Amino acid sequence: MLDPPAPPRWGFDRRCFWHAAPVAFEEQAELLRLLGQLIRHYAAAVLCLTPTREMDAARIVTSSCAAALLDALLRVQAADAPTSLSRHYAGLRT
Numbered sequence: 001m002l003d004p005p006a007p008p009r010w011g012f013d014r015r016c017f018w019h020a021a022p023v024a025f026e027e028q029a030e031l032l033r034l035l036g037q038l039i040r041h042y043a044a045a046v047l048c049l050t051p052t053r054e055m056d057a058a059r060i061v062t063s064s065c066a067a068a069l070l071d072a073l074l075r076v077q078a079a080d081a082p083t084s085l086s087r088h089y090a091g092l093r094t
Contacts, residue, residue, distance in 0.1 A: 022079035039066050
């Protein structure tokens with residue numbers, strides 16, 4: 001299990017898994033693409049099941065985890081070519 005990303009108000013601590021090593025733009029884009037594919041596959045699979053309260057709760061928790069990963073990936077600044085979207089989303093000046 002991975003540690004959750006540190007909130008921006010704490011600054012970027014190099015001990016944090018999400019900011020320990022620089023990431024290239026291609027790696028960031030590939031991770032975002034793979035996360036999107038994973039969520040699409042999950043949505044297709046889970047919507048084929050019979051809806052129950054437990055399944056609804058699991059869908060909400062899983063979607064929230066995916067949103068947290070998306071948030072962390074967008075806030076990381078690419079070392080070689082940071083995008084204006086990630087700089088804006090991280091609260092930095094573009």
